[in-house]
Amino acid sequence: MTAMHQKNKVQEIAQQPGDQDDDDEKNEDVNPTTLEYEHTVGKEDRQEGIELSNPNELANPLISATKHLGTIVDDYVEATLLQGDQELQEMQDKTTLLEKVTKNFQRCKARQLYYIWM
Known part of the structure; x- marks a missing residue:
């Protein structure tokens, strides 16, 4: 339905004789300007569509951007994993060092107790 035809139809409904209260209630939401605008905009958008000789012209930048983002x-994931591996290695090294210190402390305590006991 064209915009002009829609506008004429709305005007015809508005001009029909009859109970005005019923017409007002039925046509409260009808705004001829809005209807005309919506139909016109939709028609123009379809007529002004993007015309590409090669559909890949539009897709290629999107594909390359997606690859770049990937x-x-x-x-980022690789760097995060490497950082996590490094932190894990550092924690394992600290744990090993702590175990050695704990063993040495226990030996020293055992020697002290031995000497005290003797």
């Missing part, structure tokens, strides 16, 4: 995410 590379960034992969690099």
